[in-house]
Amino acid sequence: MEAVLKEDVGISEENIKSDSADGELLVDVLEEVNEGDVTEGDSGGQADNVFAEGSSDMQRLTEESGSAELESQQNSSILPLSEHNMKFCTVENAPEFKEFLAQNSALGAWVAFSRPSSSLIEVVCSKLNDAAALIESSTLELNEKFKELASGARSQSKIVQQVVDRSNSLEVDGKEISILEFSDIFNESLADAIEKVLRISKLAISMVYSLDDAIEAIQEIEKFNGRIQAINKQTNLLSLNATIESARAGEAGKGFAVVSDEVRSVSKEINILSVEMSEKIGQVGNSVRKGYETLQEVATTDMSGSIRTKDTLDILMEALINQTEEFKVILGDAAAQSEKTSQVMSNMIVGMQFQDKTMQYVQNSVNSLTDINYAIKYIYGKTIPDVKEGEFNEIFEDDFVQKISSHLQLSEFKQDYATRLVNYGVSGGGALSISVQEADDGDDIELF
Amino acid sequence: MNISQNLLGTTVEFLLSGKFTFSDHDSFRTIIEKIKDSNTKSVIIDFSGVDFIDSAALGMLLIAREEGDKYAVQISLRGAQGQIEKMFKVSKFDSLFTLI
Numbered sequence: 001m002e003a004v005l006k007e008d009v010g011i012s013e014e015n016i017k018s019d020s021a022d023g024e025l026l027v028d029v030l031e032e033v034n035e036g037d038v039t040e041g042d043s044g045g046q047a048d049n050v051f052a053e054g055s056s057d058m059q060r061l062t063e064e065s066g067s068a069e070l071e072s073q074q075n076s077s078i079l080p081l082s083e084h085n086m087k088f089c090t091v092e093n094a095p096e097f098k099e100f101l102a103q104n105s106a107l108g109a110w111v112a113f114s115r116p117s118s119s120l121i122e123v124v125c126s127k128l129n130d131a132a133a134l135i136e137s138s139t140l141e142l143n144e145k146f147k148e149l150a151s152g153a154r155s156q157s158k159i160v161q162q163v164v165d166r167s168n169s170l171e172v173d174g175k176e177i178s179i180l181e182f183s184d185i186f187n188e189s190l191a192d193a194i195e196k197v198l199r200i201s202k203l204a205i206s207m208v209y210s211l212d213d214a215i216e217a218i219q220e221i222e223k224f225n226g227r228i229q230a231i232n233k234q235t236n237l238l239s240l241n242a243t244i245e246s247a248r249a250g251e252a253g254k255g256f257a258v259v260s261d262e263v264r265s266v267s268k269e270i271n272i273l274s275v276e277m278s279e280k281i282g283q284v285g286n287s288v289r290k291g292y293e294t295l296q297e298v299a300t301t302d303m304s305g306s307i308r309t310k311d312t313l314d315i316l317m318e319a320l321i322n323q324t325e326e327f328k329v330i331l332g333d334a335a336a337q338s339e340k341t342s343q344v345m346s347n348m349i350v351g352m353q354f355q356d357k358t359m360q361y362v363q364n365s366v367n368s369l370t371d372i373n374y375a376i377k378y379i380y381g382k383t384i385p386d387v388k389e390g391e392f393n394e395i396f397e398d399d400f401v402q403k404i405s406s407h408l409q410l411s412e413f414k415q416d417y418a419t420r421l422v423n424y425g426v427s428g429g430g431a432l433s434i435s436v437q438e439a440d441d442g443d444d445i446e447l448f
Numbered sequence: 449m450n451i452s453q454n455l456l457g458t459t460v461e462f463l464l465s466g467k468f469t470f471s472d473h474d475s476f477r478t479i480i481e482k483i484k485d486s487n488t489k490s491v492i493i494d495f496s497g498v499d500f501i502d503s504a505a506l507g508m509l510l511i512a513r514e515e516g517d518k519y520a521v522q523i524s525l526r527g528a529q530g531q532i533e534k535m536f537k538v539s540k541f542d543s544l545f546t547l548i
Contacts, residue, residue: 191540198539201507202514208473209480209511299504300470310538 111387112397114380119420120404121373123413125366132362139355150345157338164331168324179324183317190310197306204299211292218285225278232270239263449498451475453482458489465497470504476512483515483523491516492548496527501535513544524548 169178177185242260246253401421408414449472454461460482482488493509495501509525516523524546528536541547 194538195540197503198506198510201503202510203507205470205473205504205507205511209477212474212477296470299473299507301503304502304535308534308538311534 107387108391108393109396111383112393114376115424116397116401116404118373118376119417119424121369122420123417125369128362128366132359135355135358143349146345146349150342153338153341157335160331160334164327167327179320204295207295208299211288214288221281225274229274232267236267239267460488461492463494467500468498468505469502476508479512480515483521484519488521490522492524492526494526495532498532501532506539
């Protein structure tokens with residue numbers, strides 16, 4: 001290893017983090033370069049040729065690394081390599097590059113390309129793996145949530161079933177009775193009650209008829225009594241006449257007068273009896289009539305309204321039974337819906353197997369990038385011994401690093417990148433360190 | 449309630465019209481008497497013209513049935529509709545009488 005390559009780590013790091021301050025610094029450096037003499041020599045000539053061959057690749061690389069211009073860039077003649085739409089650079093079609101190309105070796109540029117690119121690739125690989133891990137953990141979490149949802153849907157369906165079961169029956173005296181059974185029991189009780197109502201009606205009417213007859217008979221008796229009194233009156237009159245006639249007959253009529261007197265007193269007794277009988281019959285008649293009035297109240301209490309409630313209850317029961325049937329239909333729908341939901345859940349869980357595919361994409365991408373990374377480091381290792389002092393294109397590297405950094409929007413990307421830049425060749429890149437050590441026999445090497 | 453009577457051999461037809469309630473218990477007795485008549489073998493009570501019947505009237509009909517059983521006379525109830533039909537149904541008269 002001939003050259004000790006100076007690497008200003010400080011400047012590179014700061015390039016990543018800062019803005020215009022370093023930009024000015026770079027401007028100053030490059031101005032010096034531009035103003036410097038063009039040295040034509042072997043290295044310059046070699047540099048030209050090598051650069052010409054490699055410049056198309058360089059163009060591609062700078063384009064791919066990003067298209068943002070340097071923030072501090074004011075003068076387009078400065079830092080020509082940072083232009084993203086830089087054309088294919090040959091001395092012929094880009095004469096303004098001639099000086100620059102003359103002073104910079106292609107090899108130096110390639111070497112300078114190595115560290116930023118390799119570090120970036122490693123950042124990208126690392127973040128891709130992070131992304132994959134995030135997808136995996138998120139997918140697992142989602143899966144769990146969906147399982148929960150599915151389970152919840154099934155529980156809900158069970159609850160609905162319970163509700164319908166409960167609504168279909170009633171608990172009476174610790175026993176479960178279905179609506180239908182209840183309806184039957186109710187109907188029976190009601191029919192029983194109606195039967196009794198009808199029996200009472202029949203008995204009431206029967207009694208009414210009996211009382212009707214009784215009242216009729218009483219009326220007959222009262223008529224008889226009337227007749228007795230009439231006859232009695234007549235008897236009294238007759239006996240009065242007989243007494244008068246017997247008085248006229250004198251002594252001969254004395255016996256007859258006694259008889260007529262007796263008849264008169266009998267008649268009086270009959271009268272008294274008749275009057276008493278009249279009273280008694282009157283009392284009986286009143287009692288019967290009172291009973292009749294009471295019975296009339298009983299018989300006229302129209303129970304047809306109560307009888308009609310059975311009709312109403314029949315309608316109610318039918319409605320209740322219909323409702324139960326409707327509930328069964330609704331439950332069927334709910335169960336079907338629940339099943340559908342479960343199915344959707346299963347499909348979602350299956351669908352989230354996109355995660356597998358994504359993992360494969362990431363894995364393949366990381367593998368590819370790693371391969372490229374190794375190639376870069378290998379080439380670097382092979383090339384470094386040939387790079388002479390001062391040939392290393394520090395400016396290009398700084399510029400490239402800044403461009404890359406400006407495209408890393410997440411601060412964790414920026415920081416990871418910065419760390420890798422610092423550790424390049426120290427902590428990683430096994431091939432690099434081995435090849436360098438082999439080439440070097442104990443000489444001091446400053447590794448990037 | 450109005451009761452009109454038709455004699456058809458040994459069958460007596462009674463045509464009722466209006467409202468059949470407790471207050472008709474007296475006039476209903478003519479039907480009971482006809483059932484007790486030995487010449488009567490069957491009785492038809494027509495309800496086509498009746499628009500209302502109460503529980504007392506149902507009781508009267510049950511008495512008529514009782515007498516019919518006693519005197520071996522067939523009792524038929526004809527033309528029940530609307531409220532009458534409902535009441536007959538609820539009272540299970542279809543199992544007690546011949547309903548036509």
